[in-house]
Amino acid sequence: MTATALQQPADFQRDLLAWYHANRRQLPWREEPSLYRTVVSEFMLQQTQIKTALPYFHRWMEALPDFAALAAADEATVLKLWEGLGYYSRARNLQRLARAYVALPEPPTTPDAWRALPGIGPYTSAAITSIALGYPAACVDGNVVRILARLTADGTSYRDSATAAKAYTPLAESVLNRDEPGDHNQAMMELGATVCHRRSPLCTICPVRKHCAACAAGAPEEFPKLEPKKIERIAITRAWCERDGALLLHRASAKSRRLANLHELPDASTLGLPTAAVVAAPVLAVKKRGITRYAITETIVRLDAPATVDANAELVWVPRDQLDDVTLSGPHRKWITALLANT
DNA sequence: AATACGGGGCG
């Protein structure tokens, strides 16, 4: 069984938009909109909730107010502004986008043209062109999938969110209000974020309840059906090495697939020490974190760095009083700060 | 500790 069209799309659009106009949250990129602010906000809101992104957005706009400033900035400045938001390739892609954008003869106007820029996929191209340019493209993010699955009580099981988004795109396009695509898209996502929650949705106050098959059936939480993702457990031993008031950090190369140009405590297994020395090292902390499909346990141990680390270009000694100048992953920033305060 | 939220890149 697959999702079917809505019975009264025009009524749905009207009810949704009326609710949005009365209930939209005041957000900086809505109150003072621009193409650049839309682009930056959409990058920050990939994988990140609004509340988390807000302080970063303000700081970013102050430092890099337009495409030209972003294009001209040092990558280190960009990463530092992003520190703590995670998924750092977003920041690198955003700057790559700015550099490509300022080199264009004129701004792209269609989703396909935006899609060709770094960091822009189906969702973000629709968001930018509809919100900033009034182009009639439907956004399909997790919120929209959830709403559409419930409206149609679509019991199809999808293997992951990307597959579901693709499957719902035709329906999303058919429901789109082509006169006000930006507000329509924002209304869908706003409804998903504030009313049509994954768990315990607020059906009693839902403006489109009368269009919703899942609500009528009394089982909104059953939709959408997504297969549970399997989590892999990983254990890493991290080395805490100090020498002459400096801390040893691993700086991933610019080409690294993850954490490019970011710093973390080194993986102890890369220091060339005998396994026995690592195993016997005093444990300073045991930390757990989750990321995408991994559950990672990181054990931080105190070690004496061998002289060979000085020949490794990715290992750098950072004086304690200069740690604020480098960009660390969010968790490592927190752990290092705490461990330094402890000693 | 468990739950909730969540797009794009790349081969």
Place this chain on the structure above:
DNA sequence: CGCCCAGTATT
């Protein structure tokens, strides 16, 4: 299409 990116906040 399948796998990977190396997360924050709340309860």
